[in-house]
Amino acid sequence: DTGVSQDPRHKITKRGQNVTFRCDPISEHNRLYWYRQTLGQGPEFLTYFQNEAQLEKSRLLSDRFSAERPKGSFSTLEIQRTEQGDSAMYLCASSLAVRLAGGSYEQYFGPGTRLTVT
Amino acid sequence: TQLLEQSPQFLSIQEGENLTVYCNSSSVFSSLQWYRQEPGEGPVLLVTVVTGGEVKKLKRLTFQFGDARKDSSLHITAAQPGDTGLYLCAGVSDSWGKFQFGAGTQVVVTP
Numbered sequence: 147d148t149g150v151s152q153d154p155r156h157k158i159t160k161r162g163q164n165v166t167f168r169c170d171p172i173s174e175h176n177r178l179y180w181y182r183q184t185l186g187q188g189p190e191f192l193t194y195f196q197n198e199a200q201l202e203k204s205r206l207l208s209d210r211f212s213a214e215r216p217k218g219s220f221s222t223l224e225i226q227r228t229e230q231g232d233s234a235m236y237l238c239a240s241s242l243a244v245r246l247a248g249g250s251y252e253q254y255f256g257p258g259t260r261l262t263v264t
Numbered sequence: 265t266q267l268l269e270q271s272p273q274f275l276s277i278q279e280g281e282n283l284t285v286y287c288n289s290s291s292v293f294s295s296l297q298w299y300r301q302e303p304g305e306g307p308v309l310l311v312t313v314v315t316g317g318e319v320k321k322l323k324r325l326t327f328q329f330g331d332a333r334k335d336s337s338l339h340i341t342a343a344q345p346g347d348t349g350l351y352l353c354a355g356v357s358d359s360w361g362k363f364q365f366g367a368g369t370q371v372v373v374t375p
Contacts, residue, residue, distance in 0.1 A: 150306075179362065188270075188352050188365035189307070202362060237306055239363075251295055251356045253363055255306035 148172060150256035152238050158262045159228055166224045167259045171240030178221050179253060180213055181237040189237055195221060196243050228263045235260050267291055268355055270366035277373055280342055285369040287353035288335040296336050297363070298327055299352040307352055343373045 151170045159165050171178045176197050181189035192211065193203045197218040210228075215221040225232055241253035271286045287296070295314045299307035311320050313329035313336060320327045324347075326339040340347055350370050354363045 186368070186370065188367045191362060191364070194362050252297065252309065252312050254309060258306045260304065
């Protein structure tokens, strides 16, 4: 399977604990995105990388959130001191940094990690 | 502020009926994508449109990109229960480098 994978699929944690999620993008994709999605809403952009460089972080992103992509391949998203408001689906997506032959950018999503903070 | 506005927010129809969902913005996109998402899963890419006025068909689904590349529509003919899901549009522009999503249209098709 050469799609985007995420681990774990589900995480239940107690308020105040730290959690870390992993994303493995499509191997030839050099851009990697993290999103957060709550029920019935579209994905909300958190941050994205091109290779190992973090190019942008959402202004809405708390300092408790940090993401890394140390070797330009997989990425991790860590949430420190979790709060109940952090409960959501965390989605990872990957894409190429250049247009495809047809002139488009395309991103592909993983299955997501469902976080529940109790 | 939502850069991409999707309408309607929710749509419930009977099997066999047609439906159209809309994605509108004041911004120009270099390309726009449509996804379908089922509960507990990540969005699945359906189509990408690039050229203003472009129309793409995927079986019973017809996608159109506005001439000015600011809006798009998705039309489903003879909807089936398997079409149920959250339909998301996402646009990207060269100046952003990232994708902007709409809030989605929840479609429910009942037998």
